[in-house]
Amino acid sequence: MALVLRGTVVTFDAGHTVLDPGAVYVGDDGRLDAVQPADRPPPAGFAAAPVVDLTATGALVLPGLVDLHGHLQYHTLPLWEAVGVPYLHHDRWVDERHAPDYATTVTWPAKVLGHAAPEALLAYAEVKALVGGTTSVQGAPRSTRPLDGGLLRIVDTEKLPAGRDMVLTSALQQDADVLREETAPKLDGTRVLIYHVAEGRRAAEPDPAKPVSHVHREFADLAPCLKPGLVCVHATALTSAEFAAWQGAVAAADPAERGTVVWSPFSNLWLYHETTDVVAARAQGLRIALGSDWSPSGTKHVLGELKVADILNQHEAAGPFDDRSLCDLVTANPGDALATAWGPQVGRLADGSAADLLVLDRPDPGKDVYRTLIDATERHVLLVVARGRPRYGTAALMTAAGAGAGSAIEPAPGLHRRVALDGLGWPAVGRALAKVRQDPQAAWRDAQDALAAWGGPLDDPDAPLALFGDMPEGEAAALAGTDDVPAGLVVPEPDALTHDAAFFAAVDRSGIPELQRLKARYP
Structure with missing residues (x-):
């Protein structure tokens, strides 16, 4: 229009x-x-x-605003107050030995909602982004059938400009052979790869079973992909020397190009009590963008993440970014990174x-x-x-x-807005999520029955929609679901759309001083 x-x-x-x-x-x-x-x-x-x-x-x-790091299936969940923090690396908090409540607090609620109310879940996540001024967000979950464009641009599935997959994403580390033989050849100057790598502490106690150095090996495995178009999420464990090697490889391929680091400072501090050395990354010529990660360990949206970056810039990083450069982290910088694949600037x-x-x-x-x-x-x-x-x-x-007309919405008490949803109205989104919360076991069984009853391929446009988060589950896994929802599973109320009192109470309990300063930004 x-x-x-x-x-x-x-x-x-x-x-x-x-x-x-x-x-x-x-x-x-x-x-x-x-x-x-x-x-x-x-x-x-x-x-x-x-x-x-x-x-x-x-x-x-x-x-x-552009958010280059998210996981939309988890965006209805509140902050996860894990008992094992700070973790050494990303494999620790998915391990029940170190995070015994992770499955019932994070994995299962998101999984049940993703199967039983996928449309409502995605609509809620997109509205949450819109409330913070975001128009492009990365983090589409895997699904039984392709996800159509919704309220905003989902970076993973957006078809610009040629109607084909121009942005490759992976939240899970790929084998070195796959990176070398399958992924690297696709980085031909027309595509972008958004890849999670080296998520862990730079200096930590050695773990005989899986030492922290394994996150550095993730970066070493990525060497064939150090080309124009590579966007690395987290990179918290990387050093200045590794940033220099990355940008050097990109510049050798094209002197005009830069690699991109996606910085999620709130999530990094929440889980690891330290964050990416963006000062070193920037000094080596890499481009920096911001991402809000997911609601179990992140801000509500990238507008909140911008404030965390500002707090660290003022108090921890000796102010290397001026105000304009900070704002570039959620506009021009991610737009430039995506322009390699999309053409039109966002x-x-x-x-x-x-x-x-x-x-x-x-x-x-x-x-x-x-x-x-x-x-x-x-x-x-x-x-x-x-x-x-x-x-x-x-x-x-x-x-x-x-x-x-759209739907009336009140993201926070006294904050009256309207949202133009396609298909579901905003009240219907709330009802669908509430129905799952009332009886998660029944909702899961009904969703599994619908998948089992479907006679065609699950990637058919008319197949029942089910979401699988970041896990590489296919048709067989989708149909293998049983009544194995943990007894007494509680699916929490949808996380608030704004940074509210419950959010800041959890932040206060964390004892992380950098994050506790965030409350003063929300008078």
């Missing part, structure tokens, strides 16, 4: 132009026809387009970019536009446009943008 937005436009283009006032013209094809000063004549075809005029309010128009506003936009309240007109974004909370998100369509915002701005 054609749409015009006028206001203070923060473009994040190559020159970080700020147009005050500016105008953004959204074309029918979901691209930006023009981004220009407001007094310039509009391009052809916009005479009858809805206009969202923000010039009198001082609101900012920015690129929609993190910069320019002619031809993807029409993904965030309208943000600016209560203090004297505050720098970038600091305004860093300090913004969910209450400052006024409108979110994804794929050229208004998806979430205040009733007034959704109406002005031509979104129709």
